[in-house]
């Protein structure tokens with residue numbers, strides 16, 4: 322069984338490694354959406370794979386680090402592409418949520434990166 326919980330955060334960023342002529346070289350912002358997908362068996366008693374409240378609690382601290390911040394200032398996010406944000410979230414969330422199967426980071430409704438550890 323797979324379950325997914327979505328979160329949103331607002332943040333500024335610039336992409337330092339694209340050419341200066343690329344518009345994303347300049348500071349700008351996005352309304353990001355993060356989807357955490359977990360996979361596992363449904364517990365016979367609770368009916369849960371993992372309680373959504375538990376996911377929220379596990380991710381809340383990271384969300385606070387991201388929300389209304391400049392992503393470039395965050396350690397490990399000096400080049401804050403959607404891809405790198407997805408990896409950053411995975412590495413910091415997987416230890417607390419071993420059933421984590423995929424992280425999706427949407428920069429816009431049409432553009433996203435997904436990471437499953439590989």
Ligand SMILES: Nc1nc2c(c(=O)[nH]1)N=C([C@H](O)[C@H](O)COP(=O)(O)OP(=O)(O)OP(=O)(O)O)CN2
Pocket residue numbers: 336345349401402403404428429432
């Ligand atoms: N593979 C990636 N490509 C790009 C990334 C990324 O993270 N991974 N990021 C960007 C910029 O962050 C850029 O800001 C993307 O958003 P935006 O300019 O808003 O792109 P849109 O196509 O949605 O803009 P429109 O105004 O709707 O045309 C670039 N590439």
Ligand SMILES: [Zn+2]
Pocket residue numbers: 334345349350351428
């Ligand atoms: Zn951007």
